[in-house]
Amino acid sequence: MxxxxxxxxxxxxxxxxxxxxxxxxxxxxxxxxxxxxxxxxxxxxxxxxxxxxxxxxxxxxxxxxxxxxxxxxxxxxxxxxxxxxxxxxxxxxxxxxxxxxxxxxxxxxxxxxxxxxxxxxxxxxxxxEAHLGTRRAGTPGTPVWNELITQDTSTVGKFYEHVFGHEARQHSTASADFDYLTLLLRGRPVAAVHGVGRSLPHDRGPHWMTYFEVEDTDAAADRVVRLGGRIVQPPRDGLSGRLATVADPEGAVFTLVHGRP
Structure with missing residues (x-):
């Protein structure tokens, strides 16, 4: 066992x-x-x-x-x-x-x-111990990615490197206007840090975002609204997938994605 x-x-x-x-x-x-x-x-x-x-x-x-x-x-x-x-x-x-x-x-x-x-x-x-965590991934309805949304990547990138042994690597398209780190373990991407500066939501502050896989981002975002939730950021094309940031009826924010970021 x-x-x-x-x-x-x-x-x-x-x-x-x-x-x-x-x-x-x-x-x-x-x-x-x-x-x-x-x-x-x-x-x-x-x-x-x-x-x-x-x-x-x-x-x-x-x-x-x-x-x-x-x-x-x-x-x-x-x-x-x-x-x-x-x-x-x-x-x-x-x-x-x-x-x-x-x-x-x-x-x-x-x-x-x-x-x-x-x-x-x-x-x-x-x-x-007995519970190992998420046991199903890569299919609609499962969490497929986690991204830290924060002011800037410099301070917290070092924090996660020191605490968890991540290698923090700048994304290939990172620039003065796009502050983005990928966190790797043994060369494999496991999460990311996105520095958004003053665009950080005032009502949330720095936060970890959970991405859930869906078959159709636009249709899933519409369904969120029909079920009593709301759209925070409408469907858009991201780094390697179509994304929509939404909130459930109690206000919990998460991201829908078709194609893993």
Missing amino acids: TEALEATRRTPGTPCWSSLMVHSLDTTEEFYADLFGWEYEPGPDQLGRYVRAMLDGREVAGIGELPPDRHLPVAWTTYIATDDADATAEAIRSCGGTVAVGPLDAGAAGRVAICSDPLGAIFGLWQA
Whole structure:
């Protein structure tokens, strides 16, 4: 059993899970079921109601319900794999980041922490045990890419290099007007950092963006609106795919993509 888990365990520093905390779990389940075809199974409930979204019987993401008295912004959180959440948390602190929650055990599933980088972008740490993270990828309805949207790449690029061992490489089209780093592990792209300067949304600040694969970006964006969500940035052609940035009915922002960025 251990060998089987190790064979599919994510390389430390790889985004491995996306999770959303909302005020109305039932309503949110319906939205994403209609949009992506997700079904749900109960997940760890140490911190309240939580479900795992499933496609073809495999986990793709998580959704939890906030306590009624917690009036927090609703946002998708990117979790980054680690083999030692406690040691990584210490590295985050020593490199100017913050550890807001944990590390703590999530039952038999693994060990978790919620952190932020020096410019305030929130992300999670996940030390896998029974739950290895997203188990289905590359098909519609699955997370396929994670990108940090921040003021500039210089400071935070070094932070992620030091904490997670990423190689931060400028994109081939990077320029004074296009500040973009690809984060690599063992030569393989695993995430990106996009510096947008003053274009950073004032109501969000630096944040990690989760990209979900869809068959048709324009049709999926229209469906988001019909289901009670909204379009933040209309469909457009990106670096290597057609993108649309949208928000669900509670305001959680994510990106639809046909063709991986």
